Amino acid sequence: MKKEVSNLLVTKNIALNHDNFLIELKADSPVEQILPGQFVNVKVEKSPNTFLRRPFSVHDTYPSTNSFSILVKAVGDGTEALSVIKEGQRLDVVFPLGNGFKLPSKGESILLIGGGVGIAPIMHLARISKEKGADVHILLGARTLNDHILIDEFKRYGTVHLTTDDGSLGTKGFVTNHPVIDGKIRFNRYQCCGPDPMMQAVARKAKQNETECEVSLENMMACGFGVCLCCVTKTNEGNKCVCTEGPVFNINNLEWQI
Amino acid sequence: MKKEVSNLLVTKNIALNHDNFLIELKADSPVEQILPGQFVNVKVEKSPNTFLRRPFSVHDTYPSTNSFSILVKAVGDGTEALSVIKEGQRLDVVFPLGNGFKLPSKGESILLIGGGVGIAPIMHLARISKEKGADVHILLGARTLNDHILIDEFKRYGTVHLTTDDGSLGTKGFVTNHPVIDGKIRFNRYQCCGPDPMMQAVARKAKQNETECEVSLENMMACGFGVCLCCVTKTNEGNKCVCTEGPVFNINNLEWQI
């Protein structure tokens, strides 16, 4: 799909909890072609400390209304300004960006792992994977019960497994402590988005279990479309731009010390 | 009155026409001590191109509610951001600043002249002057009928005379073309706020008519309280800060070529 800069209409902004916001945007072009794992780069207006755009994964697409959503966690000035955007306002968005996750073949079993706001692209990936006929398992980690969001929505597309750091919901501990990851099912692939330490722990599990593994990186970006070379990660073919050759990487290509 | 930096509650924001907004602010301290002609310096949030505060004359004070108002004309990013501020929001304001107009003695006849958004401080001055027992005449100039605002309010405090550039209301031409200025009444004082060319024309009339004349300047300001020395105007005692030794000056002290 051709990249574009568009002034998109905000059709919804739903506060999921105190710091997570689901923002729906109506595009002019068909959104079927946005791939799970791709991201968008948003200009934040009226936020004096937000000079560059801010990147967000596409959370899901809604082809019937030419819309897609992003899941924004308010962590700083830019995301806070976005969190209060109202239905009817517009956002200047560059999209779609990046490569996207590998899509499963029919009958494959996949484990999609999301931690924190890293669950954002997992929804889109889960839905498309289910449509492709995969056996979809979704493992979500959060700090506490109250940080878990969108569980019912995820359940529509696969079997949901949960962990919390404090044990208030699901298995206590990190996602890698959850039994599903070492359980009966031999997954064809782990696909993961979350904080770096979590993705590295998942990558270690993948090595142990000899399972293919993709991770989605969130390096700091200036442009988002491959011209500034600021967002690089080390790969076995040298520095690669996370914004164009990622954000999704097969862990075999990364130079992670795991 | 001691200067203060306060986070004031916006109790009203009324659009008077497409570009003039009357914003009412509730203070914590009694506002009786704000003098006509004094101004306030407002921090504009969420406006990336507005780094410094923006100065506005006090339009009027409402002692019974500890409130005062400013009249904002939207001319750039900062004033546009202010124009959409909502009741219930807060504004960080430094006030009161500057010296203020000379107040009349009982029985004096004064002509208060406002052009464009320069009418802002004239309301406060008119009300207080009437309270002091002066014979208050108010001469207001604007481009067209539609640019004239608050006429009924001004009428409460004095005899209102109007001019428009295009003759759509009142006398056609500039304020200095209005017959009242050369008419029967020998004014004790002209007091004027508006664009520089208008104030200079008024100053010329004042010289001709041998009438005392005060003008309120709007030099660009960085601090507003006398520490940066950016806002100076030439006087016969050298450069003076408009923010502390003005904004109101007797034209006899200014080095205007008139």
Next chain:
Amino acid sequence: MADLSVKIDKLALKNPVMTASGTFGNGVEFDDFFNVDELGGIILKGTTLNHREGNDYPRMAETPSGMLNAVGLQNKGVDYFCEHIYPKVKGYNTNVIVNVNGSTIEEYIALTERINELTNVDAIELNISCPNVKQGGMAFGTSCPMAEQVTKEVRKVYDKTLIVKLSPNVTNIAEIAKGVENKGADSVSLVNTFLGMAIDAETRKPMLSTVTGGLSGPAIKPIALRMVWQVAQAVKIPVIGIGGIMDATDAIEFILAGASAVQVGTANFVDPNASVKMIKGIEDYLERHNYSNINEITGGLQL
């Protein structure tokens, strides 16, 4: 419609808007957004003789109205450029300019000779002002004798238009501009980034892997504009203005200060269409002010 065309030495530009090296990739990344041929010229990403991996991540930090970068001239070297990138850009119907970087004079020369072979490269921009490499780079741009020497040597092997890109990290930029003019530069472009730094107070670590990096964006515009004004008064060759140019108004300011053309850098990140929108904006300005030719306002600051 006003005539926007300008000349930089032998280079004919259909309009004064170019894009700055390192902020426009190789142009092709913008094909999705607009027709790159509409621009006055494009300066490709900084090229070196040999492959360079650049600096470690993190390479950028946002700062008030600007950003720091520490890319460090990541590129695949001139051989790769000639084989893989040149074929993609040589068809552009706009001036294609290569940004040339060396850590020694010999490297600058060798690289220039290679680029000289490429028919459709209309000019080189000699980057003597990169703050993000350990060797060479800014050292050439902050010493007048060194700037002169590299210009002189490169001039010997290059006949097409030679633009020298100046560093703002100097006491007297006009002196260096005059120096390179004397040694044969056809034009000077300025400014490159300012050496800056950012610290994360919470972690107590620098925000860039290299500690210091190059500051760009609107934050630097007032300083860049002053330097362009000073240089334009000091030299006779055309000056290309760079530094925080975000829109047509900014571009006009540089042109009034004496720039014959401008380069759009960081703005490309904030709005991929910034450069092409700027052309339209300049047209509108000229029309509104009743000028028929952009040259009428070049250096037209009213003192």
Next chain:
Amino acid sequence: MADLSVKIDKLALKNPVMTASGTFGNGVEFDDFFNVDELGGIILKGTTLNHREGNDYPRMAETPSGMLNAVGLQNKGVDYFCEHIYPKVKGYNTNVIVNVNGSTIEEYIALTERINELTNVDAIELNISCPNVKQGGMAFGTSCPMAEQVTKEVRKVYDKTLIVKLSPNVTNIAEIAKGVENKGADSVSLVNTFLGMAIDAETRKPMLSTVTGGLSGPAIKPIALRMVWQVAQAVKIPVIGIGGIMDATDAIEFILAGASAVQVGTANFVDPNASVKMIKGIEDYLERHNYSNINEITGGLQL
């Protein structure tokens, strides 16, 4: 509560927060807002031997995340200072420092000698970096030999703490810092403003009566921070960080980069209480990070 006190040569500061010359008037203008005694020190408005009217209006222009000024050292001269201003400020229970300006070495000396007579002035800040005067000013700060010479001569007539304020408009600020250290400076403060310029595209006129002026505010912070870091590594005397410091986080960044104390400038215009709030913010930071003394983080950047 953490110990915030720092020493700058003989000067004991109760905390590292001072206010920058030309942005704090004579301190008394802030009496309405807060108790000036709470500050580590105040640097008074730039003083010259003779009365100066300063430059013509307009003297300021807003720029992205910053401002340009062209005040030009307007002040009533040292006699007036001694007679009318000193009596008002000598009672402050904080370090009162006079910012000393000359257009010749003789003027610097004569002025310093006068200030030396004032018992309650604890130090002078030798301003060799004012970009807004035609003679002297920045010329002293952009030439290493001149900076050294003026420092050396003033040192001869002044025994109290001598702070030299450096210009950022140079290729190598660390070299100049070392130079003035060698000639007897007790401390260096940096940076003064960057020479910049703004143009009104609509009127085609400069925004300042003087065409160029001094850039300050957050826009310059990354460059100022880099310079403080470089200078702190080059000299042994205490460094005072200045440039775009708006809040406690900014102050901490300068301290981590090696500044013993900081000066708050343009922030005073945006929020008259900025400096005093900063003290509280630094306290909170130290507490949050379990430090008991500000010195524990001075120069504590983790490389």
